[in-house]
Amino acid sequence: MFIPYAFEPYFHMPIRKIVKRVVDAEWVARMIEVLDRRSDNRMTELGMLSQAFEFVKINQVIGDYLEFGLWRGKTFGYAHRMKRRYRRNDMKLWGFDSFQGLPDTGEHPDNIWHKGQFACTREEFQVILESRGFKPSEYELVEGFYNESLNAATHRRFAGRKAAVIYIDCDLYESTIQVLDFVQSYLVDGSIICFDDFYNYKGDPEQGEQKALAEFRQKQTRVRVIPYMDYAPLGKSFICRMNG
Numbered sequence: 001m002f003i004p005y006a007f008e009p010y011f012h013m014p015i016r017k018i019v020k021r022v023v024d025a026e027w028v029a030r031m032i033e034v035l036d037r038r039s040d041n042r043m044t045e046l047g048m049l050s051q052a053f054e055f056v057k058i059n060q061v062i063g064d065y066l067e068f069g070l071w072r073g074k075t076f077g078y079a080h081r082m083k084r085r086y087r088r089n090d091m092k093l094w095g096f097d098s099f100q101g102l103p104d105t106g107e108h109p110d111n112i113w114h115k116g117q118f119a120c121t122r123e124e125f126q127v128i129l130e131s132r133g134f135k136p137s138e139y140e141l142v143e144g145f146y147n148e149s150l151n152a153a154t155h156r157r158f159a160g161r162k163a164a165v166i167y168i169d170c171d172l173y174e175s176t177i178q179v180l181d182f183v184q185s186y187l188v189d190g191s192i193i194c195f196d197d198f199y200n201y202k203g204d205p206e207q208g209e210q211k212a213l214a215e216f217r218q219k220q221t222r223v224r225v226i227p228y229m230d231y232a233p234l235g236k237s238f239i240c241r242m243n244g
């Protein structure tokens with residue numbers, strides 16, 4: 001039987017490893033994404049990140065990828081795929097998380113969360129990244145609750161860098177406010193901000209990420225945010241423009 005030469009590396013590999021290689025392969029992800037979109041015309045988180053990376057490529061927006069709210073790295077992994085697909089060797093992937101799950105979730109009309117939800121330790125998270133082929137030079141992690149970790153030392157660590165794509169998936173109004181205050185000075189014309197839970201709480205503008213963005217728009221004049229794309233069940237993205 002003729003077996004193509006390209007399959008030779010798979011001969012001595014355990015089945016489990018072969019399946020994992022195939023599942024993780026870029027072309028498989030691409031095929032699933034295309035089929036998924038064609039099947040019911042939805043744009044998923046992966047689709048959104050693909051659009052965002054293509055947007056910043058077309059528009060030559062230089063900067064890093066910043067994700068706030070990592071849990072087990074699903075969307076961080078998608079961003080890594082896009083970094084490779086669009087050959088953004090210059091782009092560092094920054095992940096910000098407590099690695100202890102959500103903080104105290106406070107009092108809200110529709111409180112659907114609880115403290116400690118989505119906990120995944122830094123060690124567990126790094127094992128996941130390694131299994132997905134992340135190289136240590138491709139990413140940086142900032143550990144801690146945002147009210148403490150988004151501090152002067154983190155600003156110094158980020159000094160001189162810009163944000164091309166920002167992914168906010170930290171669920172809570174309070175967390176999102178802290179994130180927007182932190183990223184403000186790293187935004188440039190064409191930065192994309194994706195809010196994973198923008199339409200949460202049945203779309204209530206008085207809660208969650210939507211409320212945080214409305215307040216951010218009110219309280220500063222440097223950045224204008226232009227609505228870009230809706231995605232998944234609850235997400236929405238924006239393009240940033242700098243005033244003056």
Ligand SMILES: C[S@@+](CC[C@H](N)C(=O)[O-])C[C@H]1O[C@@H](n2cnc3c(N)ncnc32)[C@H](O)[C@@H]1O
Nearest residue numbers: 069070071074075098101118145146169170175
């Ligand atoms: C829904 S999960 C993120 C899901 C992830 N993006 C994915 O693709 O599966 C929310 C994450 O936000 C983090 N988080 C929320 N508020 C935070 C805060 N104030 N400080 C640090 N981490 C926070 C939690 O630890 C949790 O990992």
